[in-house]
Amino acid sequence: MNSKISNNKAKHKYELLYKIWSDFSENKIAVVALCVFLVILFVAVFASLISPTDPYDLSTVTIMNARLAPMEEDFSGTIYWLGTDGAGRDMLSALFYGLRISLSVGLLSGMFALIVGAFFGISAAYFGGRYETIVMRIVDIQLSFPSILVALIILAAFGKGIEKTILALVLVQWAYYARTARASALVESRKEYVDAARCLSLGNLRIMLNHILPNCIPPLIVVGTLQTAHAISLEATLSFLGLGLPQTKPSLGLLIGNGFEFVHTGDYWISIFPGIALLITIVSINLVGDQLRDMFNPRLKK
Amino acid sequence: MQNKILEVHQLSKKFIKSLDKTTKVINWLGGSYKEEVVHAVDNVSFDIMQGEVVGVVGESGCGKSTLGRMIAGIMPITSGSISFKEKHYAGFLDNQYQQNHSIDLKIQMIFQDPFSSLNPRKKVLDIISEAPIHHQLISKEDKKNFVAEMLNKVGLNNDAMARYPHQFSGGQRQRVGIARALAVSPELVVCDESVAALDVSIQAQIINLFLDLRKNLNLTYLFISHDMGVIEHIADRIVVMYLGQVVEIAPTNEIINCTNHPYTKALLGGVPTLDTTRKVYEPIKGEIPSPLNPPSGCYFHPRCKFATEKCKVEKPTYKEIAPNHFSACHLND
Amino acid sequence: MKPILEIKNLKTHFFKKEGVVKAVDDISFHINPGEIVGLVGESGSGKTITGFSIMGLVDAPGKIVSGSVFFKDTDLRNISPEEMQNIRGNRIAMIFQDPMMTLNPVLRIQTQMMESIKAHDKTISNQEIYNQCRDALGLVGISSPDERMKSYPHQFSGGMRQRVSIAIALLNKPDLIIADEPTTALDVTIQGQVIFEMQKLCKESKTALLWITHDLAVVAGITDRISVMYAGRIVEQGSTDKIINHPMHPYTKGLIKSVPSKNKKGEKLHQIDGMVPAMFCLPEGCAFEERCNQRIEKCKQEQPLVTKDEDGRYLRCFNAGVNYAK
Numbered sequence: 038m039n040s041k042i043s044n045n046k047a048k049h050k051y052e053l054l055y056k057i058w059s060d061f062s063e064n065k066i067a068v069v070a071l072c073v074f075l076v077i078l079f080v081a082v083f084a085s086l087i088s089p090t091d092p093y094d095l096s097t098v099t100i101m102n103a104r105l106a107p108m109e110e111d112f113s114g115t116i117y118w119l120g121t122d123g124a125g126r127d128m129l130s131a132l133f134y135g136l137r138i139s140l141s142v143g144l145l146s147g148m149f150a151l152i153v154g155a156f157f158g159i160s161a162a163y164f165g166g167r168y169e170t171i172v173m174r175i176v177d178i179q180l181s182f183p184s185i186l187v188a189l190i191i192l193a194a195f196g197k198g199i200e201k202t203i204l205a206l207v208l209v210q211w212a213y214y215a216r217t218a219r220a221s222a223l224v225e226s227r228k229e230y231v232d233a234a235r236c237l238s239l240g241n242l243r244i245m246l247n248h249i250l251p252n253c254i255p256p257l258i259v260v261g262t263l264q265t266a267h268a269i270s271l272e273a274t275l276s277f278l279g280l281g282l283p284q285t286k287p288s289l290g291l292l293i294g295n296g297f298e299f300v301h302t303g304d305y306w307i308s309i310f311p312g313i314a315l316l317i318t319i320v321s322i323n324l325v326g327d328q329l330r331d332m333f334n335p336r337l338k339k
Numbered sequence: 340m341q342n343k344i345l346e347v348h349q350l351s352k353k354f355i356k357s358l359d360k361t362t363k364v365i366n367w368l369g370g371s372y373k374e375e376v377v378h379a380v381d382n383v384s385f386d387i388m389q390g391e392v393v394g395v396v397g398e399s400g401c402g403k404s405t406l407g408r409m410i411a412g413i414m415p416i417t418s419g420s421i422s423f424k425e426k427h428y429a430g431f432l433d434n435q436y437q438q439n440h441s442i443d444l445k446i447q448m449i450f451q452d453p454f455s456s457l458n459p460r461k462k463v464l465d466i467i468s469e470a471p472i473h474h475q476l477i478s479k480e481d482k483k484n485f486v487a488e489m490l491n492k493v494g495l496n497n498d499a500m501a502r503y504p505h506q507f508s509g510g511q512r513q514r515v516g517i518a519r520a521l522a523v524s525p526e527l528v529v530c531d532e533s534v535a536a537l538d539v540s541i542q543a544q545i546i547n548l549f550l551d552l553r554k555n556l557n558l559t560y561l562f563i564s565h566d567m568g569v570i571e572h573i574a575d576r577i578v579v580m581y582l583g584q585v586v587e588i589a590p591t592n593e594i595i596n597c598t599n600h601p602y603t604k605a606l607l608g609g610v611p612t613l614d615t616t617r618k619v620y621e622p623i624k625g626e627i628p629s630p631l632n633p634p635s636g637c638y639f640h641p642r643c644k645f646a647t648e649k650c651k652v653e654k655p656t657y658k659e660i661a662p663n664h665f666s667a668c669h670l671n672d
Numbered sequence: 673m674k675p676i677l678e679i680k681n682l683k684t685h686f687f688k689k690e691g692v693v694k695a696v697d698d699i700s701f702h703i704n705p706g707e708i709v710g711l712v713g714e715s716g717s718g719k720t721i722t723g724f725s726i727m728g729l730v731d732a733p734g735k736i737v738s739g740s741v742f743f744k745d746t747d748l749r750n751i752s753p754e755e756m757q758n759i760r761g762n763r764i765a766m767i768f769q770d771p772m773m774t775l776n777p778v779l780r781i782q783t784q785m786m787e788s789i790k791a792h793d794k795t796i797s798n799q800e801i802y803n804q805c806r807d808a809l810g811l812v813g814i815s816s817p818d819e820r821m822k823s824y825p826h827q828f829s830g831g832m833r834q835r836v837s838i839a840i841a842l843l844n845k846p847d848l849i850i851a852d853e854p855t856t857a858l859d860v861t862i863q864g865q866v867i868f869e870m871q872k873l874c875k876e877s878k879t880a881l882l883w884i885t886h887d888l889a890v891v892a893g894i895t896d897r898i899s900v901m902y903a904g905r906i907v908e909q910g911s912t913d914k915i916i917n918h919p920m921h922p923y924t925k926g927l928i929k930s931v932p933s934k935n936k937k938g939e940k941l942h943q944i945d946g947m948v949p950a951m952f953c954l955p956e957g958c959a960f961e962e963r964c965n966q967r968i969e970k971c972k973q974e975q976p977l978v979t980k981d982e983d984g985r986y987l988r989c990f991n992a993g994v995n996y997a998k
Contacts, residue, residue, distance in 0.1 A: 059689075229456035233516070235413045236448050237470035237523060247469075251460045398859040399830075508947050509715075538714035539886060543930035543943040550940055565860060568889075572932035572941070591937070610860055611867065611889040612933055613916055622864035626829050 060332045067328030070321040077318050081140045084133040089115075092126035092134060093285075099125050104304050120306040122296060128306060131292055132314055138288040139318070142199070143269035146206035150268075151261055153207065154214025159245050159253065161215070162222035173219065176212045184209045184267070185274060192280045202281045206268050217260045221253035255333045262326035266319045273315055289315045341388040342424075344527055344559050345410070345446075350419035352380040352405050377630045379405040381583040382419070387527070392553065392560040394574030394591075396567055396606065400630045401580040403563045407529045410561060411448040423527070444474065447525035451532035453512035457504040463490075463515055464500040471522050489518040492555075493548060510541035517548065521556070529561045534569060546573060567610050571595065576663075579603045582630060582638045585657065589664040599666040601643045637669065645670055675702035675742075676847055676880050677726070682739035684718075684725045691952045695721040695734065697904035700978075701986075703848065706878040708871070710891030710912070712927075713901035716948045719884045722901070723850045726882075727766055728756050743848070762792040765841035769853035771833035774840060775825040781809075781836055782821035788843050808839040813869055831862035838870060848880045855890065867894060888927060892916050899986075900924050903948060903959035910985035920985070920992040922966045958990070966991045 062068050080087065090097055102111045102125035110116050119128035157176075161169040179187065191205040225231065226249060234244045273290030275281030277297075282288050287295070289311045296307030356375040358366070366372055380402040387393050395403045408414035410421060420427055423445060450456035457466055467486045471477045477485050487497050493514040504512055513533065520528060530549070534542045546569065552558055564570050570577060577594045579587040579602065587600040598604045605623040625642040628634055634641050640650040649669050657667040684696040696718045703709045713719040724730050726741055728748060741748040743764065748756065760766075768774055776784060785805040789796070796804075802821075809817035812835040825833055834854060841849050851870070855863040871894045874881045883891055891898055892912060899909040900921065908921040919925045928934060929942035946963040949955060958964070961971040968991050976988045 229450040229452055230458045232408075232413050233448070233450060233456060233519065234458075236411055236446075237473075237519075238444060239470060239473055243473070248458055248461075252458070398861060510947060538948075539888070539927060540714060540930055540944040541947065543941040544945075546932075547940045547943055550938075567860070568932045572935065572937055605861055610864065611887070611893050613889050613892045613928065613931055622868050623861050624865075626831060626862070627859060 057332075061328060064328045064331070067324050070324035070328075073317060074321040074325060077136060077314075077321065078140065080133055081137040084137040088127075088130035088133045089118075090127045090130045092130040101125065104299065104307075106304075107306050119310050120304075122292075122307045123299060128310055131287065132289075132311055135287055135289040135292050135311055136314060136318070138282065138286050139269050139272060139290070139315070142203060142206070142272050142282070142288065143265050146203045146210065146268050146272075147261055147265040149203070149207045150210035150264070151214050151257060154211040154216075155218040155250065155253070155257060157211070158215040158218025158220075159222040159249055162219045163226050163241070163245055163249065169219075172215070176215050176219075179209075179212045180216070184271060188271060188275060189280070192275065197280055197283060199282055199286060202272060202275065205275075205281075206271060209271065210264050210268060213260055213264055214257065217256050218253055221256050222249050225249045225252045259326055259330045259333060262322055262329060266322040266326065269322075270315070270319050289318075341390060343386050344389045344424060345387040345561075346420075346422045347386070347406075347410065348384050348420045348422075350380060350383045350406070350409060350421060351378065351417050352402070352409060352414070353378055353417045375631055378583045378633075379630065380409070383580075383583075383585050384419075385578055385585070385588055387559060387561060389526075390553075390557060390559055391576065392562055392574045393576050393578060394570035395561065395563045395578045395580060396565065396570050397580035398565060398627055400582055400627055402583040403580050404531055406580075407448065407531045407561060407563045410527075411446055411529045413448070444470070444523040445525055446527045446529065447520035447523065448529045448531060449513075449516055449520055449533045452536055453509040453516065454504075454536075456516050457512055457519075459504050461503070462500065463502055463504070466504075466515060467519050467522050470519070474523065476523065485522070486518075489522050492521060492552070493518045494544075508541075509537055510544060513537065513545055514548070517545075517552075521552070525558070527559045527561065529563070531563045532565070533562075535564065535566065542569070549573065567606055568612075579606065582628065582633055584638060585665075585667065586639070587664075587666045589661075589666075593661070593664050597661070597664070599660060599664070599671065600639075600668050601645055601670075602639050605642075637667075673704050674744075676705045676744060677703040677882070678740075678742040679722075679726070680740045680742070682722070682725060682741065683737040684721050684730055684734060685737045686734040688733055693951045694904050694954065695951070696725060697954075698739070699901070699904075699906045700739075701899050701906060701909060703880050703882060705847070705880055706874075707897065708874060708881045708883060708895045710895035710898040711882060711884045711901060712886065712888055712891055712898055714886050714948065716903065716951060717901040718904040719886075719901050720852055723766065723852050723882070723884050726850060727760060727764060729766075758792070761788060761846075762844045763846050764848045764850065765844070765846040767834075767837050767841050767849065767851040767854045769856055771830070771837045772825065774837040775833060777825050780822055780824055785809075785821070785836075785840055785843060788840050792844055804843065805839075808843055809836070811842070811873065812836070812839045813865070814839075831858050831866065834858060834866055835869070838866070838873070842873060842877070842879070845877060846879060848882065849874070850882045850884070852884045853886070854883075856885065856887070863890075870894075888916070888931065900927075903951070903954060905959065905988060906986070907960065907988045908986065910983065914983065914985060920987055921989050922964045922992070923960050926963075926965075958988075 085091070092098065102121050103123055105111060105117050105121045107118060107120040108116060109120065117127050117129070119132065121127055122131065157172050161172040187209050188205045191208055192201060195201045195204065231244060231248060234248055272281060272288060273293070276288050276290030277294040279294065282291060284291070292311035293308050293315070296311070299307045354377040358372055358374055362372045383406060395406065397403050405414065409416050464482065464486050467489050468477070468482045471485065472479060472482065483500070486500055490497060490499055495511065495514055504515070507515065534545050537545060549560065550573065553560065562570065562574055571591060574591050576588065576590050578585055579600065581602050587594065587603050594603060595607065598607060623642050628638070628641065636652045637650045637655050640646040643650065647669065653669070655667045655669045657665060658671070660666050660671050679702065680700050682696055682699050683694070686693040686695055699722065711719050711722060721730065721734070725736055726748070730736060736749060743759065748759070782802070782805060785808070786801050789801045789804060806817045806821060809820060814820050814832060814835055828836065855866050858866060867890060870881070883895060885891060895912050897910065898912050898915045899906050900915070900923065901907070902923050908915065908919065908924045915924060916928065919928055926942070926944040930944060932941060935941045944963050949959055949962065955961065957972045957974055958976050961967050964971065970990050976990045979987050
């Protein structure tokens with residue numbers, strides 16, 4: 038057989054990445070959003086290296102610097118770009134550290150929720166029958182409650198703390214992943230290559246992990262990005278309310294919450310800047326997720 | 340003397356759509372909703388001899404694909420039995436969870452749609468070698484050589500190994516599917532409309548490949564198709580199905596020259612051929628009935644030219660009307 | 673007799689990111705009034721795009737690049753969209769492989785049929801339109817047409833839906849019907865019925881028919897002339913009898929010989945080796961050269977020109993052989 042039959046001389050991996058990038062970059066806004074998110078990610082990862090100060094190092098923080106407005110100087114001449122909070126901590130540094138906490142909680146909980154959700158969704162679609170009905174009913178029931186309510190109930194039951202917050206977020210989010218995974222897996226399970234795998238006696242677990250799961254990944258990635266944004270905003274809400282993360286690990290939500298009392302006295306910067314950072318993070322993730330979803334939607338293809 | 344390789348005995352498959360809770364309540368209150376039952380395959384019996392090609396032909400709703408899947412072990416049966424080389428395996432009955440079952444891989448299947456029958460995320464190398472490695476028929480080191488050998492058998496180049504399904508044409512994908520099935524050394528191959536989705540010129544290539552493989556590897560085929568022309572060419576015996584039932588079984592030349600059942604006659608006569616003397620078609624009238632609501636008596640009677648009163652009421656008996664020639668028609672009584 | 677449709681040097685190209693696909697590359701043929709012509713080709717041959725080009729249904733990134741499509745005396749490429757709208761569905765009708773492309777699943781059959789007439793003739797009364805529609809259904813063999821008029825498409829089987837599409841196509845008594853694989857998706861016994869009816873109806877109403885398909889056997893029985901397409905070009909054209917019984921182009925010969933009924937039972941079928949070349953990189957010379965068993969040196973370098981003989985046989989081949997006897 039002629040090998041010039043296939044015109045794709047490039048290796049499949051790079052060709053695929055190139056195609057993904059060219060489809061993605063058709064929407065300029067999404068590209069901008071992606072760049073913004075990458076900057077935020079960079080900041081979060083290298084927070085300790087690029088922060089001007091360590092806001093949680095008690096030896097450098099003094100109450101004398103409390104509530105300085107943005108761009109004000111303190112007695113030693115250091116400029117605080119975004120001002121300081123009620124305890125004298127540099128807002129910019131607090132913001133960087135806060136981004137780190139918010140992002141890691143969001144991403145970590147998203148990852149666990151994806152694993153749990155995909156497991157239940159794919160196995161429900163594959164086995165069908167009563168098992169599928171039970172799992173999907175639980176998913177439906179859970180999704181009919183507002184996510185904040187479910188999270189509050191779980192935190193009320195288990196108490197505060199970083200692990201418990203992540204647990205609560207996972208228990209809220211798994212249902213979204215399960216639903217998407219099941220829809221995708223239903224389509225894949227009916228395809229003939231799954232029949233072929235059964236014919237070859239490959240074993241149910243192997244078929245689900247090796248054959249069905251890889252083909253369900255695109256929609257899961259889309260849900261993953263959108264859900265990560267959702268998780269970050271949910272965690273922010275919980276922290277703002279004083280539940281969720283402890284004071285020693287302030288996420289953006291907690292910073293907003295802490296600064297809330299000062300808004301009335303005109304020291305807006307203590308709440309607003311974390312709020313803006315949160316907004317930009319969530320919007321950029323959502324824009325990237327929207328573009329990913331449009332890319333994978335075959336009906337929108339020309 | 341040929342050995343019997345497969346025996347299908349009174350095999351049936353029913354699809355039941357049971358009533359949901361609401362309709363059950365309505366029934367309890369005096370309504371009369373019935374469960375919807377489709378007899379996809381209804382009491383089918385036949386044998387396949389070693390080395391034979393048995394063709395199964397019929398139109399939509401006749402159950403030939405369902406029959407093929409039950410024989411290949413990927414669909415549970417409702418009743419009846421299937422035996423491979425005297426060993427009864429009968430798939431598994433409806434009320435058990437689906438299991439993967441393929442009589443030690445001796446029965447394999449080639450599918451219809453070359454586009455969905457290969458996993459788009461796996462390289463050809465993995466597609467073909469996955470099952471033999473999993474079942475420890477070959478070792479991981481031998482993977483490449485083994486796959487090269489398989490590709491060679493189906494007429495593909497070695498460089499196909501590193502590619503993904505979307506880089507191939509329909510005919511080539513079908514070859515990969517055949518290589519995947521052959522990788523586990525089956526004895527009986529079920530071909531479910533395996534050439535229907537291919538262009539005419541590629542169809543000929545794949546049919547020739549099947550003929551070659553049969554000779555070289557001593558395979559037995561159950562060839563399912565709606566295309567009488569292809570079946571006539573490749574099959575030794577033909578099974579004609581209509582709405583889940585077998586209406587006629589006979590060796591190919593008997594089916595063509597001494598056609599018995601009116602439906603078989605319609606299938607043979609109503610098919611366009613390369614005969615340019617513009618013939619007037621004698622198509623049979625009527626539509627294929629819905630499997631949910633089959634006609635009474637003989638299923639074919641609404642469309643049959645020779646139908647009598649008896650045909651409307653009584654089911655014809657399936658019997659041997661000549662050596663090795665079976666048919667189910669009242670006209671034979 | 674003046675042809676009702678005359679296509680001259682039509683080229684329809686698709687401009688994609690990866691390159692230009694010459695889906696239809698310089699084809700010419702004609703259809704006389706009342707004639708049934710078959711356009712035969714496999715996937716990628718460009719036959720469907722030809723049908724769409726005639727109807728003006730080619731969407732971006734495709735474009736008719738050059739050539740002319742003369743319907744009666746008008747070049748369909750040079751008229752305004754409104755004029756084309758007048759012709760489409762009215763003087764030229766199209767039937768698709770999937771009847772659900774013609775039928776709207778949420779409208780009753782009667783609504784769709786009556787709409788089709790009303791769009792082109794605003795003067796007739798509703799009752800008259802209804803009668804015409806009901807008669808059309810009867811004509812295509814649908815029993816109890818009054819009941820059927822009120823049904824939705826999903827209540828029909830595949831064969832009946834296709835019959836309804838045919839009825840809709842015939843409603844405005846068009847001069848030409850383009851049928852793109854109309855019976856391919858139907859069961860064998862239903863296929864026979866539909867072919868028979870279309871043949872009868874076209875002969876009775878003297879409507880010209882362009883039957884596009886990959887199945888030579890279907891066109892052998894009902895067409896007057898056949899055109900064979902390969903990789904966007906017509907490689908052979910002529911009367912049905914000549915093409916089927918005395919084919920000259922190596923591709924046509926190969927196609928006919930590979931049909932199972934033309935081969936001895938149980939023996940290997942005659943096959944055409946290789947595959948259709950990828951449409952992005954068609955070769956310089958003849959597109960069929962790689963797979964041809966009659967090729968000569970010239971075939972690789974130049975594209976064969978069209979030759980016509982006295983019988984009206986049109987051939988694109990350097991080496992088809994001069995003897996017409998098989």
